Each structure stands twice: as structure tokens, then as C-alpha cells.
Amino acid sequence: MTGYPEGFVSPRPAWTTGRGLWEAVARRADRAGRYLAPFLLDVAGLAAFWILATYTYAWYVLGATAYLLVPWWVLLLGVVEGAIVWESFGRSWGQKVVGRELASGSGRPTASERLRYFVLWHAFGLTGIGFVTVPPLHERLSGLALARERPSSLAPVPWYRTSAGLFTAAFLGVTMAAALGVTLTWESVVRLFTQAGQSLDFWRALVRPDTSILLEAGRDMIVTVFMAVLATLFAVVVAVPLSFLAARNLMRGPIGRPIYTAVRGAMSIARSIEPIVWAIIFLVWVTALRSPFAGILALWVHSIADLVKLYAERLEAIDQGPIEAITATGAGRLSVLRYAIVPQIVNPYISFTLYRWDINIRMATVVGLVGGGGIGQRLINYIWGVQYRQAGMVMILIVLLVWAIDYLSARLRAKLA
Amino acid sequence: MANPYLVVDNLTKVYERGQVLALRDLSFSVAKGEFLVVIGLSGSGKSTLLRCINRLIEPTRGRIWLDGTDVTRLSPARMRRVRRKIGMIFQQFNLVDRSTAIGNVLTGRLGYLPGWRALLGWFPKADREKALANLERVGLRDKAYVRVDQLSGGQRQRVGIARALMQDPDLLLADEPVSALDPATSHSVMQYLEQMNRQDGVTVIASLHFLSLARRYGTRIIALKDGQLVFDGPPTAIDNAKFKEIYGEDAEEVEVR
Structure with missing residues (x-):
């Protein structure tokens, strides 16, 4: 030697x-x-x-x-x-x-x-x-x-x-007693039944919807779908790169780990604020302009936070084997990403995106309630205006839309699995 | 040994977590054209040793010379150039399941492709033909456009071999290539390795579980125990006493026919 x-x-x-x-x-x-x-x-x-x-x-x-x-x-x-x-x-x-x-x-x-x-x-x-x-x-x-x-051979x-054990039992008992005391008064239970008549007008209107507003409402519904599509699309653009920074297995070492923690932390804060709250924030931000724009922004922020979490968890579950194998062929880092990681995540990413789009359709309605535009805003206007027959029409449309999108997204996702 | 092809000198690997000593001052050398089989119990350091050679795992101490180059000192970019000539196959095949057989085989050329072409997936026509030829060689020409998760274990390992062949390797590292396969399939896979070794002159370093396979295919055997070298010699030199020393007193030899 x-x-x-x-x-x-x-x-x-x-x-x-x-x-x-x-x-x-x-x-x-x-x-x-x-x-x-x-x-x-x-x-x-x-x-x-x-x-x-x-x-x-x-x-x-x-x-x-x-x-x-x-x-x-x-x-x-x-x-x-x-x-x-x-x-x-x-x-x-x-x-x-x-x-x-x-x-x-x-x-x-x-x-x-x-x-x-x-x-x-x-x-x-x-x-x-x-x-x-x-x-x-x-x-x-x-x-x-x-x-x-230590594992014991004695009977537990x-x-x-x-x-x-006794502490846990007492804790559960006290929690139960406290919860009953806060929420359930006899009076309120009785009221649920005796005052049912008050909502009768509403139910009556619901079964006789006003079809004359179908066209206007339909237009607002398209707005709502567009809000959801745009918010999802823009969220994907931001969430895909961020998800790599939020994946524990890819972010190692003294530089990677703090970035991981920061991104994950920011995302969990953004996610814990409901879209409806974001909508109010953005309504104030964009000078109380009652428009779909604030709604889109609200859905966008919340979608990013949600998608980053879903994407990153998928990234953390990828099989390390192909990464090892492709690295061993002498491929560069980008090639490893392209050939070992991307093939494993493309379908799940699309699937998560469809799922989020489905959620966003429903959320776009809710966001509309506070003035974020679209069908939700129309609904709340009718309700405040005691136009229950029109509100009933809108609610039927929303049910149909949500049902259709739900079905579509489920079918598409089943295909991707 | 006049001109060793691979020299492992005082190689030590310590895993940080739990301070496991995977390899301890391991030294041996391999001549060009050898079929070296590494045997030893699970956890004896076989996988770590193979991965240190192409630096999928960074050695803690010691040197590894490959064809006169100290690979432990190479920059990442130069290490990638060295890796192009080192094929590797794995116990769990490590294929991209969602990709086709030919898609997996082509990744063997990634080290030779400029980065932008790799990102676009724009492989030269010559590479595609070579991929088909290599699939033909391992008897999988008709499965070229089948997704690999549709293939059987033996077929998947042959895709792995075709991927390694794409690299035109001088050295092949095989990490328990047949541990996930049944005995009949094991022999078929081992024969492809033997063929690469004899026909193409590829130096092979394979870790194996079964001594009978090691005896049948190896030109030389080294044995590891707790990360240390406990045997180095021709296959015929492992007798019953040596076997017990490597695998422990209670071990019984199992034949794979």
C-alpha cells in the first residue's frame, strides 16, 4: 500500500x-x-x-x-x-x-x-x-x-x-358539571321548542324561492367560484416553494432548522386565524372597498397556510430510497429534486390543491357574508332586508354548487390516487 | 497487490445520534476486476461501508482511494463526477415507483447530462437507445413503458441493474441486492452481476446475507463484525469455525440453492 x-x-x-x-x-x-x-x-x-x-x-x-x-x-x-x-x-x-x-x-x-x-x-x-x-x-x-x-409482571x-386515575375521574366529573352549568339552563331548552314558530316565516319562504333573481344570483355565484379559483391558484404558487422550507427532513442543520421553525410557525399562526377574520382585516386594509378582492386575499392567505402544511407533511413522508439512488448516479441537486422528489409529490400536491379549492368554494360564501363579495354577500343582504324568498333561492343555489363541486373534486382526487 | 483499485484505509464512521460506532478502523484493498462479497450480521456495518465509498454517507475518519483519488477529500462537484462511474443497486431497489421502467433506467445518465437538459427531461436519442438496449440485456425490453410499481421484485431489481449499467460503471456497489427476493430470483439477479463483472470488467462489491451465495459468486470475501474486519480471504477459506466467529455461536448455515 x-x-x-x-x-x-x-x-x-x-x-x-x-x-x-x-x-x-x-x-x-x-x-x-x-x-x-x-x-x-x-x-x-x-x-x-x-x-x-x-x-x-x-x-x-x-x-x-x-x-x-x-x-x-x-x-x-x-x-x-x-x-x-x-x-x-x-x-x-x-x-x-x-x-x-x-x-x-x-x-x-x-x-x-x-x-x-x-x-x-x-x-x-x-x-x-x-x-x-x-x-x-x-x-x-x-x-x-x-x-x-419498567414493564411489570404484576397485574395492572x-x-x-x-x-x-382518581384525579382523572374527578377532573372529568368537574368538567362535565361546569359545562352543564354554563350552557344548559332549563329556560333555553324550553325556548328551543316554544319559539320554533318565530322561524316559520323563514322556512316558509325557503320552500317558495323567488326564481326571478336567478340570473343576478347566478352571476354572483360565478364571482364566488372565481374567487375560490384565483385564491387557490395564487396560493399554490406561493405554497409550493414554501413547502420545501417547511419540510423537516429537507431542512436540516444550523441554517435549515431555524428557517423550518420560522416558516412552520408563521403558517400555523396564519392558519389559526379563520378566513372570515382575514376577510375583515383585508376589508379594512383595502379601504373598506366592498369587493371580491378582499375575499380573495383572505382565502389566499388561509389557503397558503393550509397548503404549506399539507404539502410539507407529504414531503416529510417521501421515500428516501430514490433520493439515495439518484444521488449515487452522480446527478446534481436539482436533478435529484426533479427525478427523485417531484415524481413522488406531484399527484398528492394536485390532490391537496383540489381539496383546498373545494374548501375555498364554501369559504368564499362565508367570506362573502362579511362583505367579501360574491354570493355570500348577496345572501346576507337579503337576510338583513327580510327578503326571505330571495334568500331561500340563494341558499338553494349554494347547496347545488357546493354539492357539485364536492362531487367533482372527489372524483378527480380518486383518479389521482 | 501491485496496483489496488480501491483502498480503504482506517475507515471509521460514528453516527452522532446515540454515538454508534458503525465502522472501526477498517482497512482493506480491492484489485480491479474482483467480485468482493461483504458478509456479516445485520448492523455489522456493511451498508455503511458501501455508502462511504460513494459518500452517500460521510466517513468520520480515514481515507478511501479510488483509482488513486482520495474520494474523502473531494468537493461535492468533483465527487459527483466520480459517482458517475460508480453504479449502485439497493436492497429495496430504490426506484421511483410512479415512473416507467425506462424512465428509471434513464436516470442513470443524469450525471452525464447538462443540468438544464436534465430538468427538461431532454435525454439524447443515444441515451434512449442505450436504455432500451440495457433493458433488453436484463430481459425487460417488453416492460420498458410499464410503471415500475406494476413489476415484481426480481423485475424491479433488474431495472435497478439496468439503471446502473447506464452509467458505464467501473465499480458496482450492491447493497444486499437479493435480500428482498426469493431464492430462484436471487440467482437470476446475481448472475447479471456476475456477467457485468466478467464481461464488462466491472469491479463488484456486494453485501450478501447468505454465505452460500457469497461462496458461489464471490472471488473474495470479507466479513464484518461490529464494524471491524474479522475475515479477508478466498471463499474456500471460510470453514465452520470461521463461520461461528462471524455469525456467533448459535448460528446455523442456511443454503440457498
């Missing part, structure tokens, strides 16, 4: 590079999070329970609306202390949820070990000091560890004999 240089260069230790250091910090934070998770879950669970229980008590017993009944700091201290007691001396709900339990090296923790853990948790856990090491200091010093649940304990 002469002629070839010998040996190899030993690499720098990971923590001397910026990236290595960053990864070490991230790993530590991740582990601390895993130790903290049961505690935070318990605190949140106990606090929610207290609030619901207080509400129920106040509603039924005091006949008033109240959520705390104690100063907020008393509640906070109470639930934090409660969580620590629960986790130290029992098997808490939070521990169960994350699938961990307190274990000592020799097996079941003894009472004195548990007491030591309880005290140390206050000193190191609450202050955060303990988390400088992994596992945290309070675990090391108490000799107990929040270990992964029934839920009514565990504290976590």
Missing part, C-alpha cells in the same frame, strides 16, 4: 466548535425538559382542576361566577407544592403521562428516600440549580431517579386504586 499517505487527522472535540457547543446546550435543555415535563403537567393539571372545581362550586352552591376564590399566588403556591408532594410520595398524573416513575437503585423507593427527594426538589428543582447536571442534582443526591416505567392496578 505504498504511495498513499498514512494515518488520519483526528477531529476537533465537538464542544470546541460553535455548532458542537450549540448542540450540547440543546441536548441538555432537551433532557432538562424531559425531567421537568411531569412537574409542569402536574402543575397545569392541578391548577385547571382547581379553577373548574371552584367554578362549579360557585355556580351551584353560591349562585355566582368565580374562578379562583383565593388570591392567585395562593393557588400557585398550592399547586406547585401539591405537585411536588404528589410526585415525591406517589405516582403522579404527569409521571404517568410521560411514562416515568420514581425508582431507586434497589427497587421500590423507601419512605425516607422519598422524603429526601421531596426536600431536595425544593432546593434544587424549584430553583433550577439542579438542572446544571444530567441527571439533575436532586436525583443524584436523593438516590432516586425519574426512570422510564385498576384505575380507582391509583391517585392519577
Whole structure:
């Protein structure tokens, strides 16, 4: 083997590079999070329970609306202390949820070990000091560890004999009681039946629709379909490139991951705002111009957010095999994209787009209700004007349109599968 | 060995997650025209080794010389030029399912095509003819325009072989090419590899699960265990004791006929 240089260069230790250091910090934070998770879950669970229980008590017993009944700091201290007691001396709900339990090296923790853990948790856990090491200091010093649940050969304990099980049952019971107290009054149930006559005019008009407006309404319906088509089309143009930035498996490394997080975050915010709210925002934005334009913008923004999510999830599920194979032939990055990734996503992308278009047709109607143009705007005008026969005609048209588009999009998508 | 074609020198691969040591200071060399079979248990590092050679996986330490070039030091662009001459076939075939057989075979030419032509899918006529000829060679001329998800396992692997043939390779890496196939089909696929090796003078490095296949087709065998080389020699040199050492005390040899 002469002629070839010998040996190899030993690499720098990971923590001397910026990236290595960053990864070490991230790993530590991740582990601390895993130790903290049961505690935070318990605190949140106990606090929610207290609030619901207080509400129920106040509603039924005091006949008033109240959520705390104690100063907020008393509640906070109470639930934090409660969580620590629960986790130290029992098997808490939070521990169960994350699938961990307190274990000592020799097996079941003894009472004195548990007491030591309880005290140390206050000193190191609450202050955060303990988390400088992994596992945290309070675990090391108490000799107990929040270990992964071990498979047991014993029969499982029934839920009514565990504290976590009883807590869950009480929580559900209180939630139910509170929900009944808020929404269901006897009066309102009675009204549902005794006042049915009030809507009679409306139902009567609905079965005698005014066909004379068919032509105008038809024109508005075309506007609505166009709104949906345009919004979907423009959304695709933006969503396709963005979806690559929102795919976890394609965005790796110190540059890729922050971009991924930013895009995904922005999209989930945009998606959580309903199209009808977007429509109001854009109506204000485009100087309260009552026109389909605001409606299109509203649908466009929401469609982008929705499509990016659907597209990106499809991208994350692609088969890595072809990528590997095409890379191995010596193809460049763009060729790999074109020949290994694109063939796998084209049909699903088209399918998602059709699905979204179908949604947009319905949404375009809703957006119209707040003044975003199209058939929805016509409908709401008739309803405010007590022109129920005309409104009935419009509603029939909407039903027919939605049904037709639904059928069409389903057929097309079935073909693509 | 006067002029080794491929030299692997102190190759080590550590996977960051979980700090798995996949390859440990692995050194061996391969002469031109050899049919080298890599054997070992699942997880012994066979796949990692093959992928380090064409750098689908980046080695952690060590060097790999291919025909006198240190491939571990090449820039991405120059690595792509080297890859053109290294064909690869896979256990799961790694074809694009929604594409036709000829569509898959043509991707073997991507390394030779200017980028803009590749994006337009504008392959030269010569490439198309070559693709049909290679499909003919693996006995799939009549399936050229069939989507590959309609083909059987053996047929799909033959499409994979045709794709590798398109590259006019000097070296073929075969990562458990027959593990997903039944015994009869396995032999048919292995015979195509043997043919490439003997007729076209392609150096073959194949990882295999079955020792009987390794003995039948390999001109030389290396064995890996926990990422280390535990055997390097002719197929006839693996006796029962050596077999137990590679596969563990409880292993029984299974024949594939």
C-alpha cells in the first residue's frame, strides 16, 4: 500500500466548535425538559382542576361566577407544592403521562428516600440549580431517579386504586358539571321548542324561492367560484416553494432548522386565524372597498397556510430510497429534486390543491357574508332586508354548487390516487 | 497487490445520534476486476461501508482511494463526477415507483447530462437507445413503458441493474441486492452481476446475507463484525469455525440453492 499517505487527522472535540457547543446546550435543555415535563403537567393539571372545581362550586352552591376564590399566588403556591408532594410520595398524573416513575437503585423507593427527594426538589428543582447536571442534582443526591416505567409482571392496578386515575375521574366529573352549568339552563331548552314558530316565516319562504333573481344570483355565484379559483391558484404558487422550507427532513442543520421553525410557525399562526377574520382585516386594509378582492386575499392567505402544511407533511413522508439512488448516479441537486422528489409529490400536491379549492368554494360564501363579495354577500343582504324568498333561492343555489363541486373534486382526487 | 483499485484505509464512521460506532478502523484493498462479497450480521456495518465509498454517507475518519483519488477529500462537484462511474443497486431497489421502467433506467445518465437538459427531461436519442438496449440485456425490453410499481421484485431489481449499467460503471456497489427476493430470483439477479463483472470488467462489491451465495459468486470475501474486519480471504477459506466467529455461536448455515 505504498504511495498513499498514512494515518488520519483526528477531529476537533465537538464542544470546541460553535455548532458542537450549540448542540450540547440543546441536548441538555432537551433532557432538562424531559425531567421537568411531569412537574409542569402536574402543575397545569392541578391548577385547571382547581379553577373548574371552584367554578362549579360557585355556580351551584353560591349562585355566582368565580374562578379562583383565593388570591392567585395562593393557588400557585398550592399547586406547585401539591405537585411536588404528589410526585415525591406517589405516582403522579404527569409521571404517568410521560411514562416515568420514581425508582431507586434497589427497587421500590423507601419512605425516607422519598422524603429526601421531596426536600431536595425544593432546593434544587424549584430553583433550577439542579438542572446544571444530567441527571439533575436532586436525583443524584436523593438516590432516586425519574426512570422510564419498567414493564411489570404484576397485574395492572385498576384505575380507582391509583391517585392519577382518581384525579382523572374527578377532573372529568368537574368538567362535565361546569359545562352543564354554563350552557344548559332549563329556560333555553324550553325556548328551543316554544319559539320554533318565530322561524316559520323563514322556512316558509325557503320552500317558495323567488326564481326571478336567478340570473343576478347566478352571476354572483360565478364571482364566488372565481374567487375560490384565483385564491387557490395564487396560493399554490406561493405554497409550493414554501413547502420545501417547511419540510423537516429537507431542512436540516444550523441554517435549515431555524428557517423550518420560522416558516412552520408563521403558517400555523396564519392558519389559526379563520378566513372570515382575514376577510375583515383585508376589508379594512383595502379601504373598506366592498369587493371580491378582499375575499380573495383572505382565502389566499388561509389557503397558503393550509397548503404549506399539507404539502410539507407529504414531503416529510417521501421515500428516501430514490433520493439515495439518484444521488449515487452522480446527478446534481436539482436533478435529484426533479427525478427523485417531484415524481413522488406531484399527484398528492394536485390532490391537496383540489381539496383546498373545494374548501375555498364554501369559504368564499362565508367570506362573502362579511362583505367579501360574491354570493355570500348577496345572501346576507337579503337576510338583513327580510327578503326571505330571495334568500331561500340563494341558499338553494349554494347547496347545488357546493354539492357539485364536492362531487367533482372527489372524483378527480380518486383518479389521482 | 501491485496496483489496488480501491483502498480503504482506517475507515471509521460514528453516527452522532446515540454515538454508534458503525465502522472501526477498517482497512482493506480491492484489485480491479474482483467480485468482493461483504458478509456479516445485520448492523455489522456493511451498508455503511458501501455508502462511504460513494459518500452517500460521510466517513468520520480515514481515507478511501479510488483509482488513486482520495474520494474523502473531494468537493461535492468533483465527487459527483466520480459517482458517475460508480453504479449502485439497493436492497429495496430504490426506484421511483410512479415512473416507467425506462424512465428509471434513464436516470442513470443524469450525471452525464447538462443540468438544464436534465430538468427538461431532454435525454439524447443515444441515451434512449442505450436504455432500451440495457433493458433488453436484463430481459425487460417488453416492460420498458410499464410503471415500475406494476413489476415484481426480481423485475424491479433488474431495472435497478439496468439503471446502473447506464452509467458505464467501473465499480458496482450492491447493497444486499437479493435480500428482498426469493431464492430462484436471487440467482437470476446475481448472475447479471456476475456477467457485468466478467464481461464488462466491472469491479463488484456486494453485501450478501447468505454465505452460500457469497461462496458461489464471490472471488473474495470479507466479513464484518461490529464494524471491524474479522475475515479477508478466498471463499474456500471460510470453514465452520470461521463461520461461528462471524455469525456467533448459535448460528446455523442456511443454503440457498
